[in-house]
Amino acid sequence: MLDKNYPLPLYFQLKELLREKIASGEWKPGDMVPSERELSEQYHISRMTARQALRELAIEGILRREPGRGTFVAEPKIEHGLTRLTGFTEDMKARGLKPGAKVIRLALIEPPVLARRALQIPPDKKIVLLERLRLAGGEPIALETSHLYFNGVENLLTEDFENNSLYQILSEKYHLTPARAVQKIGADLCSHRERELLQIPEGAPVLRNKRVTYDAWGRPFEYTESAYRADRYVFQAELSAG
Amino acid sequence: MLDKNYPLPLYFQLKELLREKIASGEWKPGDMVPSERELSEQYHISRMTARQALRELAIEGILRREPGRGTFVAEPKIEHGLTRLTGFTEDMKARGLKPGAKVIRLALIEPPVLARRALQIPPDKKIVLLERLRLAGGEPIALETSHLYFNGVENLLTEDFENNSLYQILSEKYHLTPARAVQKIGADLCSHRERELLQIPEGAPVLRNKRVTYDAWGRPFEYTESAYRADRYVFQAELSAG
DNA sequence: TCGCTATACTGGTATAGACCACTGAACCAC
DNA sequence: GTGGTTCAGTGGTCTATACCAGTATAGCGA
Numbered sequence: 088m089l090d091k092n093y094p095l096p097l098y099f100q101l102k103e104l105l106r107e108k109i110a111s112g113e114w115k116p117g118d119m120v121p122s123e124r125e126l127s128e129q130y131h132i133s134r135m136t137a138r139q140a141l142r143e144l145a146i147e148g149i150l151r152r153e154p155g156r157g158t159f160v161a162e163p164k165i166e167h168g169l170t171r172l173t174g175f176t177e178d179m180k181a182r183g184l185k186p187g188a189k190v191i192r193l194a195l196i197e198p199p200v201l202a203r204r205a206l207q208i209p210p211d212k213k214i215v216l217l218e219r220l221r222l223a224g225g226e227p228i229a230l231e232t233s234h235l236y237f238n239g240v241e242n243l244l245t246e247d248f249e250n251n252s253l254y255q256i257l258s259e260k261y262h263l264t265p266a267r268a269v270q271k272i273g274a275d276l277c278s279h280r281e282r283e284l285l286q287i288p289e290g291a292p293v294l295r296n297k298r299v300t301y302d303a304w305g306r307p308f309e310y311t312e313s314a315y316r317a318d319r320y321v322f323q324a325e326l327s328a329g
Numbered sequence: 330m331l332d333k334n335y336p337l338p339l340y341f342q343l344k345e346l347l348r349e350k351i352a353s354g355e356w357k358p359g360d361m362v363p364s365e366r367e368l369s370e371q372y373h374i375s376r377m378t379a380r381q382a383l384r385e386l387a388i389e390g391i392l393r394r395e396p397g398r399g400t401f402v403a404e405p406k407i408e409h410g411l412t413r414l415t416g417f418t419e420d421m422k423a424r425g426l427k428p429g430a431k432v433i434r435l436a437l438i439e440p441p442v443l444a445r446r447a448l449q450i451p452p453d454k455k456i457v458l459l460e461r462l463r464l465a466g467g468e469p470i471a472l473e474t475s476h477l478y479f480n481g482v483e484n485l486l487t488e489d490f491e492n493n494s495l496y497q498i499l500s501e502k503y504h505l506t507p508a509r510a511v512q513k514i515g516a517d518l519c520s521h522r523e524r525e526l527l528q529i530p531e532g533a534p535v536l537r538n539k540r541v542t543y544d545a546w547g548r549p550f551e552y553t554e555s556a557y558r559a560d561r562y563v564f565q566a567e568l569s570a571g
Numbered sequence: 572t573c574g575c576t577a578t579a580c581t582g583g584t585a586t587a588g589a590c591c592a593c594t595g596a597a598c599c600a601c
Numbered sequence: 602g603t604g605g606t607t608c609a610g611t612g613g614t615c616t617a618t619a620c621c622a623g624t625a626t627a628g629c630g631a
Contacts, residue, residue, distance in 0.1 A: 096613080096614060096615085097614080097615075098614075098615085117449060122580080122581060122582080123581085123582070124580090124581085132615080132616085133615060133616045133617065133618095134616090134617085134618090135614095135615070135616075135617090136614080136615060136616080138582085138583095139614085139615095141582090146388070152581095152582065152583095153581080153582080153623095153624090154581070154582045154583065154622075154623060154624085155580085155581050155582070155622075155623035155624040155625085156580095156581060156582085156623085156624060156625080157580090157581055157582080157624095158581085158582080269565070269566070270565070270566050271563045271564070271565050271566075272514055272536075272563060272564040272565075272566065273536065273559055273562070273563040273564070274516035274517070274534040274535060274536040274557075274559035275516070275534055275559055276532075276533075276534050290518075290532055291518075292516040292517055292518050292534040292535075293516060293534075294514075294515065294516040315516075317515055317516035317517060320515070321513045321514060321515040322513070322514040322515070322564075322566075323511065323512070323513050323514075324511070324512050324513075324514065324564075324566060333585095338583080338584060338585085339584080339585075340584075340585085364610075364611060364612080365611080365612070366610085366611085374585080374586085375585060375586045375587065375588095376586095376587085376588095377584095377585070377586075377587085378584080378585060378586080380612085380613095381584085381585095383612090394611095394612065394613095395593095395594090395611085395612080396592075396593060396594085396611070396612045396613065397592075397593035397594040397595085397610085397611055397612065398593085398594060398595085398610095398611065398612080399594095399610085399611060399612080400611085400612080
């Protein structure tokens with residue numbers, strides 16, 4: 088029941104109550120929830136108060152309102168995918184998998200052409216190349232080749248990239264936080280090298296991802312090419328109009 | 330001024346009016362906008378109506394509300410690199426290519442399981458299946474299989490989908506505008522059927538895309554599976570932090 | 572059987588009034 | 602000056618009521 092003397096607003100108490108009904112499974116996706124008028128009568132509150140609770144739950148994506156029909160429990164929300172900028176580690180955690188990494192190569196090199204162009208690197212400058220086999224639940228998922236370029240990038244050569252997320256190290260030790268990224272996603276057949284490292288059959292498909300990451304001032308600092316096992320990984324994207 | 334007889338709701342008219350003040354630069358970021366009570370007196374509307382306009386603009390990130398102080402014009406947003414929701418036609422035009430389509434199948438059918446689940450279709454209801462070979466510059470690019478379900482969907486059977494965009498027809502004739510979509514992008518090898526239609530070699534990779542599209546009320550109305558030629562197409566996404 | 576209409580719902584919009592907690596400034600006593 | 606009180610103004614919450622357009626259905630009439 089709702090309590091007028093409780094410090095929390097009535098509409099907020101009602102929200103929690105409705106949320107609980109859905110979380111407990113008493114109301115299932117697609118079910119109609121009581122109408123605004125029913126709720127106002129049942130809990131002795133005004134229609135506008137019931138309305139505010141329903142409206143906010145609808146904005147949160149928990150309910151779905153249909154004029155003339157009623158208010159319904161929405162289908163379970165799928166996690167945000169593409170629009171949020173995350174690295175492999177955070178990505179895997181969000182999918183409920185334990186992320187891992189095996190460093191294959193970590194070196195200061197002359198940048199390849201694509202990286203030089205993407206990161207706008209002047210001639211004679213070197214970059215750090217970090218190649219890692221990415222694991223989830225102990226299984227190889229992707230081969231990640233990162234090209235990094237910023238002031239003092241050579242300090243990265245002594246970091247431990249097997250037990251730490253790249254973005255975590257960049258953020259905590261170098262005050263370099265990714266603000267924006269552009270990525271291109273394509274399909275391809277695996278190369279011989281990828282075939283061996285990812286333990287997939289010859290001629291198996293892979294998802295290729297090329298990503299350029301920018302800091303808060305719009306400076307590109309990371310260009311990463313990844314090859315994901317197609318049988319273990321899909322990109323998820325949420326699009327919106329306008 | 331606001332017009333009670335105008336078909337658009339008063340709070341909506343007020344929103345547009347306030348938006349205009351901000352867009353024109355009359356009100357700058359950080360400025361305080363008139364209080365709810367001032368607006369209700371000035372435009373001869375109730376406080377709740379003014380409140381709804383202010384609340385929605387705050388949700389959109391255009392205004393910032395501070396209890397006890399007032400409502401202010403928000404600082405311009407930094408992010409907003411959201412992926413835009415478009416169909417194949419608009420997508421190809423944006424890439425500077427001439428889009429085309431060849432209808433392979435257009436029929437009223439029992440929905441397959443995946444479509445039934447995605448579109449929340451009750452038993453015994455039929456849907457429209459539209460299978461098209463999509464072209465760009467005369468060359469086959471993708472095989473698109475759309476499942477459509479909404480009130481009056483059977484009228485789609487007489488539409489011309491070779492010379493008109495699906496979203497254009499839905500929007501203009503059925504007042505159905507896509508507001509949100511969730512898509513999953515993966516890689517795979519082409520099937521025999523795709524191989525023939527897309528004119529690619531056996532064992533060639535394809536990009537697979539499964540998309541569920543929702544209208545402004547959050548109702549799913551389209552579930553589309555597409556297979557893109559990997560040698561002709563890449564998805565591009567812009568990500569932002571936070 | 573088919574199509575229409577009346578009816579009872581729904582959420583959306585709108586009004587008018589009320590009290591609350593909080594902010595900030597003016598004021599006052601020390 | 603400093604610390605308190607008062608007070609007007611703000612957004613937040615809440616009640617009660619009203620009408621609208623859209624939806625679903627039961628029942629009637631041809």
